Amino acid sequence: MGIEEWDVKSKFDLPVGRVWLNASHQGPLPNRAADAVGEMVRWKQQPHHMMSSAPFTEVPESLRSELAGLLSVPSDELALANSSSYGLHLVANGLDLTTGDEVIVARNDFPSDILPWTRLESRGVNVRQLEPQGQVLTAEEIALEMTSRTRVVCLTWVHSLSGHVIDLDAIGQLCRDNDVLFVVNGSQGVGGIPISPSEHPIDVLTSVGFKYLCGPYGTGFCWLSSRAMDRVAANKLYWLSSLSADDLAAEVLDLDAIQEPAGARRHDVFGTANFFNFAALSESAALIAEAGVPRIHAHNLSLSTHLASGVDPARYEVQDRGDERCWSAVLFLRPVERSLEDAARELDEAGIDVARRRGMIRVAPHFYNGSDDIERAIAALNGN
Numbered sequence: 001m002g003i004e005e006w007d008v009k010s011k012f013d014l015p016v017g018r019v020w021l022n023a024s025h026q027g028p029l030p031n032r033a034a035d036a037v038g039e040m041v042r043w044k045q046q047p048h049h050m051m052s053s054a055p056f057t058e059v060p061e062s063l064r065s066e067l068a069g070l071l072s073v074p075s076d077e078l079a080l081a082n083s084s085s086y087g088l089h090l091v092a093n094g095l096d097l098t099t100g101d102e103v104i105v106a107r108n109d110f111p112s113d114i115l116p117w118t119r120l121e122s123r124g125v126n127v128r129q130l131e132p133q134g135q136v137l138t139a140e141e142i143a144l145e146m147t148s149r150t151r152v153v154c155l156t157w158v159h160s161l162s163g164h165v166i167d168l169d170a171i172g173q174l175c176r177d178n179d180v181l182f183v184v185n186g187s188q189g190v191g192g193i194p195i196s197p198s199e200h201p202i203d204v205l206t207s208v209g210f211k212y213l214c215g216p217y218g219t220g221f222c223w224l225s226s227r228a229m230d231r232v233a234a235n236k237l238y239w240l241s242s243l244s245a246d247d248l249a250a251e252v253l254d255l256d257a258i259q260e261p262a263g264a265r266r267h268d269v270f271g272t273a274n275f276f277n278f279a280a281l282s283e284s285a286a287l288i289a290e291a292g293v294p295r296i297h298a299h300n301l302s303l304s305t306h307l308a309s310g311v312d313p314a315r316y317e318v319q320d321r322g323d324e325r326c327w328s329a330v331l332f333l334r335p336v337e338r339s340l341e342d343a344a345r346e347l348d349e350a351g352i353d354v355a356r357r358r359g360m361i362r363v364a365p366h367f368y369n370g371s372d373d374i375e376r377a378i379a380a381l382n383g384n
């Protein structure tokens with residue numbers, strides 16, 4: 001069964017008069033996730049629901065297991081986060097990088113991938129911001145710049161500012177061959193393009209939960225391979241990861257008995273039972289898993305191909321999508337002989353929601369969009 005027959009639209013509350021083609025910015029919250037937030041709000045309005053320590057464990061663990069299922073990894077390899085930046089910073093700060101060590105990033109990458117490392121420059125770490133010849137760095141370009149001091153390569157999987165997808169296997173293998181940690185920001189792909197990080201030579205996969213996973217803002221995760229787990233030190237010990245409210249009932253609290261949590265849990269964000277956000281992201285991830293990410297990706301690609309073939313070239317220049325073997329569904333359109341502002345205003349007035357990025361229109365369909373949405377978008381783009 002294709003995605004459209006699955007009637008994904010009925011699982012969301014998108015406004016009738018508008019077409020949301022901006023998943024690369026925010027994925028809308030599905031109805032079942034909104035219901036979960038409602039339940040969590042009720043708990044907070046009537047806090048006796050939160051008296052026992054069970055929900056403080058159940059909410060984060062149920063999210064961890066949903067995400068683990070989606071990524072086909074063991075749940076103890078996943079740290080729960082509030083962003084992609086959280087995971088990138090925990091890795092940057094947990095590695096013992098010192099004077100002369102090098103980190104390779106792409107100069108045109110999303111700032112989240114660069115800033116955690118440039119902070120380390122005051123320690124003498126050398127952050128090499130490479131300019132790709134195309135939109136994203138290739139393994140060959142990185143190989144030319146890698147030295148015996150390179151410790152980390154950190155890149156976005158699906159580039160936010162072009163939609164191009166990096167070659168995870170070629171870059172990852174280069175990193176493995178040189179004992180370099182490969183850190184990948186999957187924020188623009190996870191939930192929209194199939195990925196199981198342990199099937200690729202990558203060491204860390206971070207992501208936000210609020211784009212293609214359709215979770216609330218302020219959510220994310222960080223997956224760590226065993227290689228990364230060995231190298232990234234935890235720089236905190238959170239009481240609630242080892243103790244519970246029940247332990248607080250004891251006459252004497254034995255802090256010496258507190259153990260660092262096993263696996264990636266030691267890196268969890270504080271406030272791990274973030275009820276409103278995490279209960280909702282669990283439901284969003286469960287919906288994505290039920291729809292099936294391979295099926296979502298095929299659907300999204302067919303929407304963007306439909307749109308690309310319908311746009312009048314006299315009005316928009318469809319940008320190159322990179323290597324066809326690993327296209328994302330994100331399209332960039334450059335207005336012809338019109339300002340970006342005029343083009344964006346026209347689309348907004350027609351009820352088509354897209355993003356403006358690097359002087360272009362970014363179109364990012366997802367599984368709740370149908371071919372009817374694309375027909376409407378094409379009509380608006382072509383000024384009909």
Ligand SMILES: Cc1ncc(COP(=O)(O)O)c(C=O)c1O
Nearest residue numbers: 083084085110112156160187208
């Ligand atoms: C690749 C990428 N990473 C990260 C983010 C933002 O996440 P964070 O606030 O976690 O850095 C975005 C977009 O908002 C993005 O496109």
